[in-house]
Structures are given as C-alpha cells and as structure tokens.
Amino acid sequence: MKIIVIGTGYVGLPHAAVLSEYGHEVYAYDIDASRIAAYQSGKASEIERYVNEPGLAEIVAENLGRYLFFTTDITAIVEDTDVFFLCINTPPNRDGSTDISFYLDAINHLGGLLARRRNKQRVVLVNKSTVPIGTARLLETVMKDHGVENFGVASNPEFLAQGNAVEGSRRPDRIVIGADTQDDFQILRRLYSQFVNHVRIRYLETTPETAEAIKYISNTLLLTYISFWNGVGARLAEAMPNIRMEDLKVGVTADARISTWGSYVSNGAGGSCFGKDIQSLIYQLSHAGRSTDLLEAVYNINEYQKTYVIDRAIHEARFNFNQKSIALLGLSFKKRTNDMRDSAALRVVESLLSRGVREIRAYDPLAMDEARRSWFNPERNQLFERITYHETAVEAIEGSDALYISTDWEEFRGLARTIKTTVEPPYLVMDGRRMLPDFDMLVDAGYDYLPVGGPLSLGRSEGKAIKRDDGAGATMPPISEALQKTPA
Numbered sequence: 001m002k003i004i005v006i007g008t009g010y011v012g013l014p015h016a017a018v019l020s021e022y023g024h025e026v027y028a029y030d031i032d033a034s035r036i037a038a039y040q041s042g043k044a045s046e047i048e049r050y051v052n053e054p055g056l057a058e059i060v061a062e063n064l065g066r067y068l069f070f071t072t073d074i075t076a077i078v079e080d081t082d083v084f085f086l087c088i089n090t091p092p093n094r095d096g097s098t099d100i101s102f103y104l105d106a107i108n109h110l111g112g113l114l115a116r117r118r119n120k121q122r123v124v125l126v127n128k129s130t131v132p133i134g135t136a137r138l139l140e141t142v143m144k145d146h147g148v149e150n151f152g153v154a155s156n157p158e159f160l161a162q163g164n165a166v167e168g169s170r171r172p173d174r175i176v177i178g179a180d181t182q183d184d185f186q187i188l189r190r191l192y193s194q195f196v197n198h199v200r201i202r203y204l205e206t207t208p209e210t211a212e213a214i215k216y217i218s219n220t221l222l223l224t225y226i227s228f229w230n231g232v233g234a235r236l237a238e239a240m241p242n243i244r245m246e247d248l249k250v251g252v253t254a255d256a257r258i259s260t261w262g263s264y265v266s267n268g269a270g271g272s273c274f275g276k277d278i279q280s281l282i283y284q285l286s287h288a289g290r291s292t293d294l295l296e297a298v299y300n301i302n303e304y305q306k307t308y309v310i311d312r313a314i315h316e317a318r319f320n321f322n323q324k325s326i327a328l329l330g331l332s333f334k335k336r337t338n339d340m341r342d343s344a345a346l347r348v349v350e351s352l353l354s355r356g357v358r359e360i361r362a363y364d365p366l367a368m369d370e371a372r373r374s375w376f377n378p379e380r381n382q383l384f385e386r387i388t389y390h391e392t393a394v395e396a397i398e399g400s401d402a403l404y405i406s407t408d409w410e411e412f413r414g415l416a417r418t419i420k421t422t423v424e425p426p427y428l429v430m431d432g433r434r435m436l437p438d439f440d441m442l443v444d445a446g447y448d449y450l451p452v453g454g455p456l457s458l459g460r461s462e463g464k465a466i467k468r469d470d471g472a473g474a475t476m477p478p479i480s481e482a483l484q485k486t487p488a
Contacts, residue, residue, distance in 0.1 A: 001190065001191055002080055004081050006110070007087035007088045008050075008051075009087065011087040014056055015087060020066075021059060025067060052338040079119050080119055086103070086129065090129055095283065097283045098283075100135070114146070115148050127155045127156070128156055133212045156177055162336075238454060238455060245453045266452060268344045271334065274302070306344040329404070343406075397418065403427070407433065413435050420441065426446070443460055
C-alpha cells in the first residue's frame with residue numbers, strides 16, 4: 001500500500017519506519033527541512049538528534065530509498081495514496097485545552113491537494129496522535145469543505161512507550177481503529193493484516209469517538225496509578241516507621257485485581273502524553289458540565305511530586321540551597337530517550353534556581369544537546385547560564401554539595417561507591433527514583449540520603465546521627481507534618 005505519514009516526530013517517524021519494514025511504500029512528510037535532511041542522511045547521529053529510539057535509526061537506514069522516503073513537499077505524490085496518517089503535534093494551551101492550530105494548517109493544506117487529485121480511489125485519513133474527542137468529525141468537515149471526494153476518516157491512536165517505540169510498533173498490545181464504514185475498516189485491515197487475527201494482540205474496530213476516548217482514558221488511568229502510589233504509598237513510607245516500600249508494592253500487587261504497572265514511586269511522571277492528556281480531558285469534561293475532581297487531584301499530585309523531594313530536603317534535612325552547587329543526574333523524562341517534554345527535571349531546575357543555587361552540574365546520557373538547544377537555552381533565561389553540562393555522572397558529581405537523581409537511567413543504580421570516592425560528607429543525596437539500593441553504604445560513611453518513598457537517613461559516621469522518632473534518628477518531622485503545622 002502507498003502511505004503518507006504527516007509529521008515525523010516521536011509518533012510519526014517510528015510509525016513510518018515500521019510500516020516500511022512490512023513492505024509498504026511509505027512517504028514521511030514534514031515542513032522542517034533540517035529534520036528531513038537529517039533523516040535522509042541515514043546517519044544514526046543525525047536521526048537521533050530528533051528522535052532517539054533504540055533500533056529506529058537502523059530501520060530508517062535499512063529501508064531508506066527502498067520502501068521509506070522523506071520529503072518536505074507531498075504535492076506530487078498524493079495520487080494513488082491509500083492512507084494518510086496524521087501525526088501532528090497538538091500541544092496544550094494554558095487553559096488545558098488542546099492547541100490544534102498546527103493540525104488545522106496541515107489538514108487544510110491536505111484538503112486542497114486531495115481536492116485536485118485525478119484518481120478518485122478511496123483514501124482514508126487517519127488521526128494517529130492524541131486529539132480531542134470529535135476531531136475525526138472536524139477532519140471530515142474540513143475535507144468536505146474543500147470538495148474532497150471518496151474519502152473516509154478514522155482514529156487510530158498510538159499507545160507507544162517512549163524508549164520502546166520500535167518494539168511497541170512491531171508487537172503492539174492492541175490496534176484500535178475507529179471508523180464509520182466497512183470500506184474504511186477494510187483498507188485498514190489490509191494495512192494491519194499481520195495483527196488482525198493475532199492471538200495475543202487485540203484488534204478492535206469501533207467508532208471514531210470511542211477510539212479517541214480510549215486513548216484519553218488509558219493515559220489518565222495510568223497517571224492515576226502513578227499518582228496513587230506517589231500520593232499514598234510513598235507518603236506512608238516517608239511518614240511511618242519501618243515501612244519497606246519494595247515489600248509494600250509486592251504485597252499489594254500480589255492481588256491479581258491490582259495492576260503491577262505504576263506501582264513504583266518517583267518524582268512524578270512526565271513526557272508528551274500524561275500531563276497534556278489529563279489536562280485536555282479535564283477541559284473537555286468541564287465544558288460538558290461534568291465533574292473533574294478526581295482528574296484534578298491526580299494531576300496536582302503528579303505536579304507536586306516533581307519538586308517534593310527538594311521541599312523535603314529543606315524541611316527535613318535542613319539543607320540550604322543558596323549558593324550551593326547541585327549535581328543533577330537525568331534530564332529526560334524517562335530512560336532510553338532524549339525527550340524532555342514535561343520532564344521532572346524541568347521543574348527541578350526551576351525550583352533549584354529559584355532557591356539561589358550557584359551551579360547546576362547536569363548529566364544525561366542522551367538529552368544534553370536537547371537541553372542546551374531547546375529547554376535551557378540562556379537566550380530564553382539568563383539564569384540558565386548557571387547550568388553546566390558534563391560528559392559523565394562522575395564529572396557532574398565532582399565539586400558538588402548535593403546530588404539530585406531525576407531520571408531512572410540504569411547506570412545511576414551503581415553510583416553509591418562512585419559518590420563515596422568522588423565527594424566527601426557532609427553531602428546530601430536526593431533520590432527522586434530510588435536508584436540506590438545500597439544507600440546504607442553511604443549512610444554508614446556519613447552521607448545523608450533522602451529518597452522519594454522513604455525517610456531521611458542521616459549519615460552515621462563521626463557521631464553525626466541524631467535520634468529519630470522511629471529510633472533511627474531525624475532532624476525534623478516529615479514534610480507532611482511540617483506543612484500541616486504551617487499557617488495558611
């Protein structure tokens with residue numbers, strides 16, 4: 001089949017690449033000429049500047065010029081196309097609604113091209129990215145306004161986890177197709193023929209509105225799991241003596257009715273989906289006159305969690321950030337990606353700078369170029385000049401007064417010994433991802449350890465330990481208690 005993918009970001013490029021693996025003739029279109037030139041080079045270093053996914057660059061290089069083509073102009077190739085996939089950025093507005101201006105520009109341009117095609121064969125226009133419920137109807141209206149003939153619209157949301165997009169595209173847990181006619185379902189069955197009767201992959205055909213809603217509900221429920229464990233499980237382990245977080249998770253999720261996914265505690269979930277989608281759903285439901293109390297609580301817990309450990313460092317460890325040098329390990333919102341959209345690190349940097357830190361010594365295996373170029377560019381904010389970038393975790397830690405671990409990169413799990421040999425106590429380790437299973441080694445050597453989902457552990461060397469309420473010693477009550485006592 002001949003396919004055009006409009007938009008080549010974190011959704012569009014993996015989708016186009018994997019479709020080309022199955023022998024489809026795939027044209028990936030983007031208005032960003034620099035991005036397209038990088039993909040056309042076939043070089044991993046160039047491709048990964050824009051989308052860094054394990055195995056993706058290899059697929060692009062292997063199929064480039066055979067089944068996969070890149071272009072900044074689709075005028076000459078719309079003829080005989082079977083399916084258009086719309087993978088267009090839909091960022092949030094300040095009020096939580098979805099900004100569809102880029103989407104409208106794209107579909108109006110496409111409508112003009114399709115109206116002039118000579119071959120009037122059936123063509124299906126598919127919303128792949130997350131769009132507000134009812135967007136398929138909007139797409140239909142725009143095409144009719146342009147006079148497009150013999151077309152169908154469909155919703156086919158993606159459910160990819162970043163860092164695993166290639167394998168997720170090759171072996172999805174489900175394919176959801178929302179369309180109105182059997183003609184359109186049949187075209188998409190041909191496209192996804194390898195999945196239609198797969199024994200382990202759910203292939204669901206439904207209405208466009210239901211497909212759009214499935215994406216929102218899925219992401220919102222996932223964030224609800226995360227916020228529950230952060231807002232309840234983590235708080236219990238931080239406030240009550242002798243609660244072991246890892247044992248708590250095992251014991252609770254042993255019940256087959258309770259999901260093991262999301263049963264971790266962290267400094268909040270980020271990425272392009274969770275925060276944006278729950279805000280959009282809040283906006284859509286509120287404008288439909290429905291209660292959004294639960295959704296708002298879930299969102300607020302997640303946002304607060306991103307800087308919660310820093311607040312605890314001030315209240316519980318009595319750490320003064322003013323004029324301190326802080327090592328920040330991890331900038332991307334999760335491991336195995338350079339994507340920093342809605343990353344906890346953004347809020348961490350904002351919080352640290354507002355508290356007067358002298359320097360933030362940053363390290364991330366993949367995201368530092370993205371940080372320099374887009375998120376922490378000093379031209380946008382002069383305070384970003386206080387951020388320095390380092391080639392290894394060791395270099396970032398050297399000369400720092402405290403450490404904050406923000407991303408769950410596997411290489412950070414073995415850092416206890418590195419910390420011990422690189423900096424001397426007194427030194428505070430803030431672990432936003434519970435990445436140091438051997439933190440006792442540090443505490444025994446005099447380092448202070450403050451994890452999400454656990455109590456503050458003060459360094460025990462040289463008589464430093466102070467008696468805690470639980471018998472292990474604490475300088476101040478947990479932040480939850482401290483905040484309760486703070487006058488409004």
